[in-house]
Amino acid sequence: MERIFVGVAWPYVNGPQHVGHLAGNILPADIFARYQRLAGREVLMVSGSDMHGTPTAVRAEEEKVPPEEIAFRFHAVDAESFRRLGISFDLYTHTHTEMHFRTAQGIFLTLLQEGYLEKRTTEATYCPHHARFLPDRYTVGTCPHCGNPEARGDQCDVCSRLLEPRELKEPRCRLCGTPAEFRTTEHFYFLLPKLEEPLREYHRRVAEHWRPSVRKFTENFVAQGLEPRPITRDIDWGIPLPLEGYAGKRLYVWFEAVIGYLSASKEWATRTGDPERWKRFWDPSAPVRMYNFQGKDNITFHTIFWPAILLGVGNLALPYDVPANEFLNIRGGKISKSRTGEEVPVYLPDLLERFDPDLIRFYAAYHMPQNHDTEFDFDEFRQENDQILADQWGNLVQRVVSFARSRYGGKIPEPPRGWKAEESPLGAWIARTHQEMSLHLEEARFKEPLDLALALVREANRAFHEGKPWASPEPDRSRMVFEGLYAVRSLAILLGPFLPFSSQRVADLLGEPDLLAPGNWRKALEPPEPGRPLGEGPPLFAKLLTEDHPSATASASQGGSSPKAKEGGRVAGPHPPEGKAPPALDVVVGRVVDVQDHPKADKLYVLSIDLGEASPRTVVAGIKPFLPPDEIRGKTIAVLANMAPRPLRGVTSQGMVLAAEHGQELALLVPPEGTLPGTRLAGAAKGMASITADEFARARLVVASVLPPATDATVRVDAGKGPVPAPVLLPAPSAVIVRLDRQGEESPEPLRLEGGGYLSPSRPLPPGARVR
């Protein structure tokens, strides 16, 4: 069996990964790995955190903590994000492991032995105060060209001329200002020119099928001449040299991090109980294709430096393809991980907090920067979920399955006698889609196959519409339903690499939970089995935005003039309760501008809260026994804005601070980080009828735990009465505030804000805790 190695560029850990990293290299790698497994190949997919990068050390210095702390903090964050996104790593490790140290040091020694390393003496700036060598950019001084006193050792920001630290007048340490000295230091250089011929030979052998941009860039780089590159540096964070007498030096990250592909493979092998198993993928004579996915900033490392290291060491497999993507930017610039004050969620943990992983995967795949840079647009993100995933794909599943449920007792109907897949137009369409998708996926291209699958979705919808099974006699009717289910079943497989979670839900719905098992890619061509009972479940995708229409929600019917009201979703759920409507709650996000003690009460605060209105509102709240003023001031919290104004001990309260209570514990209701004051509940609008405290008490808002998906991938919530399936997709595990219906037994409805965020308790409280 052919084997596939999937390497993913190693993220460095000075902040959480954002949607650009996902779209650019992690997701393509995962789609590819999932496809290859479905196609029956043996796959090894590894990556991990690059812990020894300078940004990690810099951030550690800024926070005055050891680099390990920063590295492991963000390693945990990234690993968790990837897990929740369903990135199917066989191992996601990091470079601060014993295995990696040993492997990297071993390669260093081998290259030294083989004569590919050379010791050279150079001069560098040195800070006597820090007692260490300074990176060029940490040396500052006066620019010799323009006189800028703050020029960096690598470049002057004022005249943009490139500089050497030696050229600066009065060089000093950027961190402490101490005058810098010049000292000599010894470093090991990797003699790339010695490997130029084997490298060219390698390029001739494989570059034929590389993407043109990767090939041209690489060829051009080599043509300009390879220079020896230093592979050690003066720093104390990283992998020590395996030699005596080099205590202050470490292996350079560019050299060491790429070795992670090999060390991670060895670690994976060790964990499987067969320490030699990595050779199945790294033996150059094994039937293996190695893929290294990454962004365009990393091309030379994977097409030149890493192959050169492997050639120098010898007897190891070389990359077969290096599918490098461009960047997914946000608003015209590369997303910087040091960016602060985000208006939209771009970091994976923030997105995962609010959205189903398949939605994030879909957007990233649909806008994958495969040919050129693309942009992340949050409005588009939400719109496309509704318009494409929910309306086209989700609804296709829903309409076909529910038709079979109502007309065929929830079983897959028999096709007419003599029906053949290859003779039906839809069957032919499926076969063509399957074949073309396979061709693209084999070439590590992803946008085309996704488009092809979506085209099949539309075709299935079209065929169903055109055939009018609701008005057709048998056997036409059962044929159309059968063919609809055929398309749904095939699409679950074809979309599996892209949308693994929802595809699994479809598989469950079809009563074939093992549909996405390895080797099943070809089963997309097979029709389903008549008579098999269909499962039940909520719609595949919940909508994030909903058109404002009269029956959607009673509360949205008033004052729909503001453009934001159009973004309203449902408050009452898909099936609004009949009879007396529960009170409409105008919950608004506000920022606490000020907190004062109430002059005449010892349990009350007088808060000044910015609700995004002309002036802040005065709200009296009885939370003084629970929270000191400093823990409230400046916080962003949820406020009931249509509370009838009421005087409390002489101060009129123009709203109500919402908080959940359990015994002595109290939690404020808070929106997702970054929510702006004035944000209301989805579907709500300003100017609702005011309600009294008694009416509010009947609203039945409680804390609910969102439980991790069980084996059937259904997200459940527990509002204190045992788990029930969630009516909408919620990030799990987490806690949200839900509104129970009158009986409190059917679907609890989470309080969803405009923009899709959910209100949650500021601190953990048990499920069922009441909001008062």
Place this chain on the structure above:
RNA sequence: AGCGGGGUAGGGUAGUCAGGUUAUCCCGACGGGCUCAUAACCCGUAGAUCCAUGGUUCAAAUCCAUGCCCCGCUACCA
């Protein structure tokens, strides 16, 4: 500055290497239809000086030249 990539309807995007009748597809807008389905689905219409200028050609989004804008590498950023 040198090197590589990109600039196509309101947004996104294919086509560019191998030049050829009405420039692809998706979303949105507008109009119509259907009623099985999550007010979903289906059909149709409008909307593009293909970054600019010049050139080659019977014919240019496509080839050539120059310029403008964006991104990456060159750079102890990783």
